[in-house]
Amino acid sequence: MANTIELKVPDIGDFHDVPVIEVMVKPGDHVDKDQGLVTLESAKATMEVPASTAGVIKEVKVKVGDNVEQGAVIATVEAEDSLPSPSEREAGGEGSAPAKDPQSTSAAPPTPSKPGPSVAPSGHPLPKGEGKIAAPQAASETGRKADVECAMLVLGSGPGGYSAAFRAADLGLDTVLVERYGTLGGVCLNVGCIPSKALLHAAEVIDAAEGMAAHGISFGKPKIDLDALRDFKDKTVGKLTGGLASMAKQRKVRAVQGVGTFMSPHELEVVNGNDRQLIRFRQAIIAAGSEAVHLGIFPWDDPRVMDSTGALQLRDAPKNLLVVGGGIIGLEMATVYRALGSTVTVVEFMEQLIPAADGDLIRPLATRLKQQGVAIHLKTKVTAAKAQKNGITCEFEGDSIPDKKTFDRVLVSVGRSANANKIGADKAGVTVTGRGLIPVDTQMRTNVAHIFAIGDLVGQPMLAHKAVHEGHAAAEAAAGLKRHFDARVVPSVAFTDPEIAWVGVTEREAKAKNLDVGVGKFPWAASGRALGMDRAEGFTKLIYDKATHRVVGGGIVGVHAGDLISEVALAVEMGAEIGDIALTIHPHPTLGESVGMAAEVAEGTITDLYIPRRK
Numbered sequence: 198m199a200n201t202i203e204l205k206v207p208d209i210g211d212f213h214d215v216p217v218i219e220v221m222v223k224p225g226d227h228v229d230k231d232q233g234l235v236t237l238e239s240a241k242a243t244m245e246v247p248a249s250t251a252g253v254i255k256e257v258k259v260k261v262g263d264n265v266e267q268g269a270v271i272a273t274v275e276a277e278d279s280l281p282s283p284s285e286r287e288a289g290g291e292g293s294a295p296a297k298d299p300q301s302t303s304a305a306p307p308t309p310s311k312p313g314p315s316v317a318p319s320g321h322p323l324p325k326g327e328g329k330i331a332a333p334q335a336a337s338e339t340g341r342k343a344d345v346e347c348a349m350l351v352l353g354s355g356p357g358g359y360s361a362a363f364r365a366a367d368l369g370l371d372t373v374l375v376e377r378y379g380t381l382g383g384v385c386l387n388v389g390c391i392p393s394k395a396l397l398h399a400a401e402v403i404d405a406a407e408g409m410a411a412h413g414i415s416f417g418k419p420k421i422d423l424d425a426l427r428d429f430k431d432k433t434v435g436k437l438t439g440g441l442a443s444m445a446k447q448r449k450v451r452a453v454q455g456v457g458t459f460m461s462p463h464e465l466e467v468v469n470g471n472d473r474q475l476i477r478f479r480q481a482i483i484a485a486g487s488e489a490v491h492l493g494i495f496p497w498d499d500p501r502v503m504d505s506t507g508a509l510q511l512r513d514a515p516k517n518l519l520v521v522g523g524g525i526i527g528l529e530m531a532t533v534y535r536a537l538g539s540t541v542t543v544v545e546f547m548e549q550l551i552p553a554a555d556g557d558l559i560r561p562l563a564t565r566l567k568q569q570g571v572a573i574h575l576k577t578k579v580t581a582a583k584a585q586k587n588g589i590t591c592e593f594e595g596d597s598i599p600d601k602k603t604f605d606r607v608l609v610s611v612g613r614s615a616n617a618n619k620i621g622a623d624k625a626g627v628t629v630t631g632r633g634l635i636p637v638d639t640q641m642r643t644n645v646a647h648i649f650a651i652g653d654l655v656g657q658p659m660l661a662h663k664a665v666h667e668g669h670a671a672a673e674a675a676a677g678l679k680r681h682f683d684a685r686v687v688p689s690v691a692f693t694d695p696e697i698a699w700v701g702v703t704e705r706e707a708k709a710k711n712l713d714v715g716v717g718k719f720p721w722a723a724s725g726r727a728l729g730m731d732r733a734e735g736f737t738k739l740i741y742d743k744a745t746h747r748v749v750g751g752g753i754v755g756v757h758a759g760d761l762i763s764e765v766a767l768a769v770e771m772g773a774e775i776g777d778i779a780l781t782i783h784p785h786p787t788l789g790e791s792v793g794m795a796a797e798v799a800e801g802t803i804t805d806l807y808i809p810r811r812k
């Protein structure tokens with residue numbers, strides 16, 4: 198039996214007089230349970246107030262521009278409490294929805310306006326094990342006359358810093374960008390993403406040419422001119438960093454070179470040789486990034502011991518290279534040096550290469566590396582390393598000790614540590630955790646309201662594209678826009694051969710959290726495009742919430758997986774259902790088609806594979 202109830206604004210926290218910016222229903226409309234009624238916009242968030250019950254709207258009590266607060270009546274509805282909502286029916290809910298308490302008149306709790314309940318927006322909670330940290334006592338003003346004054350100071354010019362500075366300038370803030378090195382672009386452009394990918398391109402071409410020998414085209418053994426290859430890498434970097442310098446000029450962003458240290462909450466001192474400048478700023482964005490971890494057991498004063506920056510210098514192609522750490526960076530460099538002719542040994546402390554990714558994604562990569570002669574030793578660590586005349590001699594401990602003990606070069610790639618403890622953050626009153634990270638809210642604001650922090654120094658994942666989006670969010674929030682970093686997912690890519698890419702919920706995570714997910718997996722052995730490239734070892738998988746059918750994650754292993762994963766990231770962000778992807782026409786024959794076909798596998802509509810029906 199239907200009864201009329203009032204739908205009221207539920208508990209929306211400490212907000213009063215919140216404007217209604219959209220009314221989504223009118224009298225006579227049928228609404229499902231959880232269907233949005235109105236959108237409210239507070240200073241902190243835009244939220245949709247959904248119907249707590251299905252029924253027919255009798256009267257709408259608010260209009261756009263009205264201010265409301267908890268308890269205000271939004272609409273009256275003739276409730277059909279006994280009917281389950283379509284989502285409950287789809288989910289195979291047990292019979293009908295429980296009858297609502299007729300006295301219960303609040304709408305359901307407000308939800309962010311984006312769909313997709315299964316993947317929470319990635320906020321910036323304190324890392325595990327970091328409890329509440331007392332804010333440091335800020336230093337008082339130096340009393341010195343400022344050499345430079347600005348509305349916005351950005352410390353560090355990596356992908357986070359330059360993106361934040363450029364966005365701030367575009368929004369009208371007079372911006373200064375401080376960088377200790379002579380070129381802008383940070384780790385990513387100078388000693389990270391870009392030079393590594395230039396070298397990986399060379400490795401890919403060498404391998405592709407060699408692979409064609411089996412199909413009738415032989416190029417012979419490649420002649421490798423390391424000087425020319427280094428030059429290609431350096432020129433690639435130069436084009437991008439030069440481009441940044443001119444874009445900074447075009448935007449009137451003032452770049453100041455030197456090491457920056459906060460002196461107080463509104464002052465930063467920049468030291469460049471004997472030159473000292475004091476910058477006074479109204480707001481700041483800290484984007485000082487991270488550095489490679491240097492384990493103390495290695496003799497770092499010996500040039501044969503390298504971090505990723507040293508490895509990218511490409512001084513030679515050592516006969517024997519030990520890579521300590523089988524994560525993304527270690528394996529990318531192993532891929533480069535193996536293609537250039539080095540015999541490569543990888544030791545990884547964990548039981549899997551690239552431990553963050555699902556194990557099935559790793560297998561085709563591990564198989565290919567082994568076929569290429571790369572020795573992989575899992576659950577093994579280096580316990581000591583000594584510089585000898587004939588190489589670096591290492592001692593190992595673990596399940597799989599390498600026979601070889603002395604190497605011409607050793608690359609240590611065991612992680613990166615944030616630079617937050619090296620910038621005088623305490624003098625600005627900015628909290629830094631015991632692990633050297635800066636806690637921020639969803640607007641990337643630190644505990645000091647006018648200072649933001651972004652990129653590697655706010656925590657994992659330490660990736661350039663995350664830093665860029667955080668930089669935009671911080672700059673926009675600083676310029677007064679209601680902007681939050683509310684991305685649900687950040688895709689990860691290992692540019693190995695084959696590439697491995699994943700995004701959102703992994704199968705391992707789903708299992709650990711007991712999430713009820715389904716998986717659609719399409720093997721590239723059935724992809725005409727992959728077969729035509731003789732690279733059919735990969736696969737594409739989509740992970741979806743069984744109740745809502747929404748895509749919550751995915752993983753791809755195969756050539757160009759890094760280019761293909763964006764579609765899955767978009768699907769998760771948009772709250773797309775697996776059927777949306779299956780019904781999207783993907784061009785044939787492409788590797789991208791494998792994403793559509795993985796969705797068809799999940800839907801049971803695939804015709805490019807034969808999958809016997811379950812009885």
Ligand SMILES: Cc1cc2nc3c(=O)[nH]c(=O)nc-3n(C[C@H](O)[C@H](O)[C@H](O)COP(=O)(O)OP(=O)(O)OC[C@H]3O[C@@H](n4cnc5c(N)ncnc54)[C@H](O)[C@@H]3O)c2cc1C
Nearest residue numbers: 353355357377383384385389390457486652653659660661
């Ligand atoms: C070998 C390698 C390969 C990588 N490949 C990829 C990839 O393919 N894709 C990807 O997404 N990520 C990749 N990364 C990670 C990526 O480079 C980082 O996540 C990204 O650069 C972080 O950006 P950021 O702006 O936080 O800081 P950074 O890029 O670290 O920039 C920080 C800047 O701040 C400057 N700085 C620090 N302290 C001071 C100070 N006190 N005064 C003045 N300046 C200061 C530094 O000199 C630096 O230029 C790679 C990293 C490495 C090492």
